Amino acid sequence: MIDLSHLKADFPVLGDGVHFLDSGASSQKPIPVLEAMDRFARTSYANVHRGAYQLSVASTDAFEAARNRVAEFIGATDSREVIFTRGATTALNTVAFGWGLEHLAPGDRILSTEMEHHANLVPWQMVAKRTGANLDHIPVSDDYRLDLDSYRQKLGPDVKLVTLTGMSNVLGTMPPVRQIADLAHAIGARVVVDAAQLVPHAPINVVDLGADFVAFSAHKMLGPTGIGVLWGKMEALQETEPFEFGGEMISDVTLQDASWAEIPHRFEAGTPPIIEAVGLHAAIDYLDSIGMDKIFEHDRELTEIALERLGDVPGLSIQGPPNTVDRGGVLSMTLDEVHAHDLATILDEQGVSVRSGHHCARPLMRKLGVAATARASFYVYNTEEDIDALVLGLRRAGELFGVGR
Amino acid sequence: MSLEDLYREVILDHYRTPRNRGHLDAPDAKAQGVNPLCGDDITIELEFDGDHVAAVAIDGQGCSISLSSASMMSEAIKGKSRAEIEDLTSKFRGLMSLDDGTDPGIDPDRPGAALGDLEALQGVRQYPVRIKCASLAWNVLGEALEE
Numbered sequence: 001m002i003d004l005s006h007l008k009a010d011f012p013v014l015g016d017g018v019h020f021l022d023s024g025a026s027s028q029k030p031i032p033v034l035e036a037m038d039r040f041a042r043t044s045y046a047n048v049h050r051g052a053y054q055l056s057v058a059s060t061d062a063f064e065a066a067r068n069r070v071a072e073f074i075g076a077t078d079s080r081e082v083i084f085t086r087g088a089t090t091a092l093n094t095v096a097f098g099w100g101l102e103h104l105a106p107g108d109r110i111l112s113t114e115m116e117h118h119a120n121l122v123p124w125q126m127v128a129k130r131t132g133a134n135l136d137h138i139p140v141s142d143d144y145r146l147d148l149d150s151y152r153q154k155l156g157p158d159v160k161l162v163t164l165t166g167m168s169n170v171l172g173t174m175p176p177v178r179q180i181a182d183l184a185h186a187i188g189a190r191v192v193v194d195a196a197q198l199v200p201h202a203p204i205n206v207v208d209l210g211a212d213f214v215a216f217s218a219h220k221m222l223g224p225t226g227i228g229v230l231w232g233k234m235e236a237l238q239e240t241e242p243f244e245f246g247g248e249m250i251s252d253v254t255l256q257d258a259s260w261a262e263i264p265h266r267f268e269a270g271t272p273p274i275i276e277a278v279g280l281h282a283a284i285d286y287l288d289s290i291g292m293d294k295i296f297e298h299d300r301e302l303t304e305i306a307l308e309r310l311g312d313v314p315g316l317s318i319q320g321p322p323n324t325v326d327r328g329g330v331l332s333m334t335l336d337e338v339h340a341h342d343l344a345t346i347l348d349e350q351g352v353s354v355r356s357g358h359h360c361a362r363p364l365m366r367k368l369g370v371a372a373t374a375r376a377s378f379y380v381y382n383t384e385e386d387i388d389a390l391v392l393g394l395r396r397a398g399e400l401f402g403v404g405r
Numbered sequence: 406m407s408l409e410d411l412y413r414e415v416i417l418d419h420y421r422t423p424r425n426r427g428h429l430d431a432p433d434a435k436a437q438g439v440n441p442l443c444g445d446d447i448t449i450e451l452e453f454d455g456d457h458v459a460a461v462a463i464d465g466q467g468c469s470i471s472l473s474s475a476s477m478m479s480e481a482i483k484g485k486s487r488a489e490i491e492d493l494t495s496k497f498r499g500l501m502s503l504d505d506g507t508d509p510g511i512d513p514d515r516p517g518a519a520l521g522d523l524e525a526l527q528g529v530r531q532y533p534v535r536i537k538c539a540s541l542a543w544n545v546l547g548e549a550l551e552e
Contacts, residue, residue: 337421339468341443342412345532349408357443371444371466400412401469402421 002298004290008381019352019386024169024197024330024377026219029279033222036282037275048274049248049265059274066277067264070229073284074214075205081237083230083267084277088196089119091215091230092163094267095192096123098243099213099236100161103190106132108160111189113138113146113175114367115168118360120194120215124163138164140367144171144321148179155183161190166198166209170359170375171320172303172330174198181210190236196220196228200379201299201328203292212236218276222380223283227276230267237263244269287380295380299329302378306331306387313394315403319368329378332359335394336403340372343397347374350393352386411528411535412469419473419522424480429462436549437465440541445471447542449479449549456486463542470526470535475542477522487550494543496520500527501536 008014010030020028040062046055048063064079071079085091100123104110110124114137128135136154141147146164162184167174181191193211198204200221206214213236217228232240242249242260246269251259260266287295304324310316315336321327335343344356355375358365365371376390398404432450439446445467452460461479466472478497482490497520529539 341445341468341535341538342470345411345535346408362444365444371446396408400408401417 001301002294004294004298004380005383007290008383010286011381014381017351019350019389021376021378021382021386021390022353022355023200023220023379023382024375025355026225027200027222027379028381029224030222030283030286032286033224033279033282037224037279040278041275045275047271062281063272063274063277066281069281069284070231073288074199074229074231075207076231077207078234080262080264081231081234083232083237083264084272085215085228085230085267086226086273087219087228088194088215088217089228091213091228092120092192092194093123094230094243095163095213095215095232095240096127098240098267099190100124100127100133101131102241103239104128104131104133104160107158108133109156109158110135111138111151111154111159111162111184112136113164114140115146115171115173115175115364116163116165116361117169117194117196118362119196120163120165120192121363133160134158140171140364144173144319145326146173146175146180148176151180152183155187155189157187159184159187159189161192163192164194166193166195166204166214167201167328167330168320168361168364169197169330170332170361170364170373172328172332173321174202174326174328176326178208178210185210197328197330200287202296206231218280218283221280221283222286224273224276224279227273227280229280234263237267240267242266242269246270248272290380298380299378300324300327302382302384302387303327303329303331305384306376306378306390309387309391310394313391313398315398316394319370319373331376332373333376333394334370334373335397336401338397338401338403340374342401343374343394346397346400347390347393350389350396352376352389352393354390411532413525413528415477415522415525416469416473419476420469423463423472423476425461425463425476425483427462428464429460432462434549434552436545436552438541438545438548440467440471440537443468443538445538445541447471447475447545449475449542449545451549456488458482458485458490467541468535468538470529470538471541474523474526474539477526478542478546481521481523482546490546490550493520494547497523497543498540500524501530501539 044058048060191211192213199216214231219225249269319332340356434451437448447465450462
């Protein structure tokens, strides 16, 4: 068993009796990240790229160093392929509206999946409406995984884009992205991966992953809110139009027209999240100091323990794969007739924070036949004690509501 | 404040065995409301006899707080006039907004005033995020009455 319990001291919010099991929504921030942002704001902050003075140079250096660090972390071969956005949602919207509007035509098909977060579903619905393209979905099968036979059948010359999650925020399922991407590329389609859950929890190399675009957020990987990343293969970025317009993203502007700055800056209109980029840099340093392989294995071990102990709780069902094969540390649960909100309230009384509701995935919830689930998700600072507290709280909820009576 | 104060037996009873569940054949008024944050979804149908509610039916899904509130509300408004229901609604909102733990001051002699079982929901006000659960049915009722 990998022991990371010493890390808990780095997270000021995680005091005694705090069992934080909602990292899938947003992670806590360790002291080195908070200090890096604080130090930068105190000593080196100014707006980036346009200043001729020393502070602006220092700030620009720090901002671009963060870009290089992200590129290194995700295995990008060219740091210009790393675009800073406000988060994974903005990154996905950039692809949908910057690539989709340009390249989709009536009769084309966008192929998504039934397990997407609204952030990787609703933008494509809008783009489909505006372009006349059709939106189709790879079904989720009874084992909570993507139905790959159905995927192969759906692939055809009209499919121009395949977009999928790298790890479901509801089920924990990790689809075989490489296999799916290779099949898509064979018919000339572009591939988008919503990696908001994947990048924080698993070692990633965007080249090996095989996608054309990858989106993720800093705040789910120990970094600050307000910054995320769109990685795009250079040739895919070259065929993408900017999605937002304004300062910083232009080369020249006349009263009637404008030309774009080079990649990546053309995709970064306005003042970017500068302090946040420094925070993301520090978060990556922190994650790497632990090791992403170790983090993935730690999540996996906790998930295995949780699956086993939750199996003994009367009335409990888990919506997701019952084992840890190709699966992340996200556990969606229902407890007999006890509603997820009641579960969350009762667990909160035990100091256990879980998310309750539809997890921004209503179509998937309908497919699963549940209105809401309570979701526990693990990260580096979680321990076996957090799982014990979860199990205790679930038993308490069962007793209160007379489950099995 | 303990969980037993929030999840009183009468609340759990209304959750497990909701009253006036289903639909009316020919409702005079109908409204539906959702809580988009949590997906709770309640439909209320009303049948009037003059100014008084003759029949009520509730459908939908949600947590124990929202469904028990709807169930208890359906019992409380049956046979009541519009004015009495308004009175009841403001009493209920008063119950939800008190945060000092004092007695909500319900005068049983006033028409339509007695909240009865609904008083069991006063524990909810200690859980601010759940107040919207308890209030959903009442918001939908207000919309149905405006029809």
